Amino acid sequence: MSHDLSSIFGRYLSHEEVNHYLTDLVQKYSNKIQIFSSAHSFEGREIHTIRISPNILQKKANGRFYVLIDAGIHAREWITISVALYVVHQLVERDAINSRLLRNFDWIILPLLNPDGYEYSREHNKMWRKTRRPLGRDRCVGVDCNRNFNVSWGIGTPQYCSLVYRGERPFSECETRNVRDIFRMLRPNCRFYLSLHSHAKAILYPRAYSRTLPQNWKHQHEVAQAGADAIVGACGVKYRCGSASSFLNNAVGGSSIDYAHDIEKIPFALVMEIASKGFHPPAEDIARICQESWIGIQAMVMQLAVSPRISFTRSKTAI
Template identity: 45%
Template structure:
């Protein structure tokens, strides 16, 4: 019966999500109350027109899906047929995105400095603005900040890293490596990375202990081509932008790392959002992250990658439900971050291995950092949902990044204590 339902849904065009407009798109929350209903949702996820923003493993958490106008009636018919509980979250996502775009643009034109030199947390910045802020910090704090071009994206954009020290000249310290923005539409993740940078550099006195025995290396936007594309074309674009076929572009960077690549939770279909790539490390952007991670082997103690959304602190493995032998160390650090956030703001984060808490997905950067680059602590932080999920309002940016920093700082303190 499930197969019949999914076959029916697959007759619709798979091109809808490639369009630039989301006019008339609806967003639903669907509550799976048993294993059968969860399996139905997993099968529906295979339809290219249904963009599942969130499909958690737990039965007590609803799945969230974006649906094009051509499928509203049919999807609701199927959900009612199988008695699945659902709720309409947004009845015209396109109209919402247009309002948000205008608001973000107006906030960027105001350019509030937020008591910092060149970064604002009242608007989402473009990639060039992010790089300009890094360069400004390097000029202003030359003894403590170094900015380097780690490589170029497929479309030729500079992927810049910022290395933050306490200026004591010791080049052999342990390292915390943080990246963000591997998925293009997750705008709050680069914003979170920028806030970490601001706190470590411009609020150095308060955070000096985090830099006494550790350096921080931060890559705030892993996927600048996709990130820019979400600003100029298709807001919910997820992948990189290197062509795969004449009609399909991009690879899911977080399925492209060469550790159990392509084994589970990654699509072989080039148009799919979770497309694994033509080969492991087929994308210049993931090659850059790989090289950075490997260059830090031995010194690298904590790898943290920022994503959204879902209030999760996840650790290896993503390719299997089994746990690594040192999982208690990973769990201890992640729980320190969750506890700090919970204590300060009341926001609850779910902690656990990626496969057991969320879903199986091989080829992720966190598994690679842990298994191949030998970072003893490797964690994916999924920031809270804003707006309908991936689209926080400008008013939500600052409280989200401030809260995120509390968790990151607590995890860093735990790592520094342990290693």
């Protein structure tokens, strides 16, 4: 029995409700979904990452590759969490019509990367962006997780109280260390990393810290463009595609997609800036935005199947 979708995608769930939904799915569909890993935020909230697979009982995904999606890296981007949960819903509760997306890939999904910041945004300051770890200077709190990864980390603002403060050192935040550990667990078979953000109507690939493009940028652009084309064709919503640096006023170090691509060697690492009216669009728009975003995500994953950067004939062993 599937869930009442209006209760999940008709409003913004709390962190507790997100975890309840995930654990409920694991209980109901134990042959399709499992808790892949659990970590804790600075304030002690449990952070669940789930795995969806047609071979869920196999601890080692022989000959299969991984798609990794995260959301909620920035606390105020509430809609990203809803979209991540919608992906989970489609793959688990509507897996019969989405079976082609599970043919070659296991999906690893982290729907709420920064739960402390998210709850603070929900309850106190809707525009809060960072984590909630006190910094011990000038009463400042929090680090921008998307400036905290260990790749060109020195580029960016050092000001403690800035909304985009990079941290005292790379991986100073337990929330970003959790993502790093997931990357490492997925070695060497993670082929696509997608980080959900809002609300710039763009699909971006590395690099954010430099105008120098990756060697495979054309293939990454093709994947991004496939998502954009699918969305505009189905919904009329136009997404821009390009490198992250081409959309920024200044170079940015420590981003998750640059770390994924340059350090973890994941060939496709994209940001999807979800098209929405602000970071927390009206509740009545959530389901529609989730559906539009899902159309693009499907198209990007299907495009991977024809990319020369991925061969499904090789047999490798990952976790």
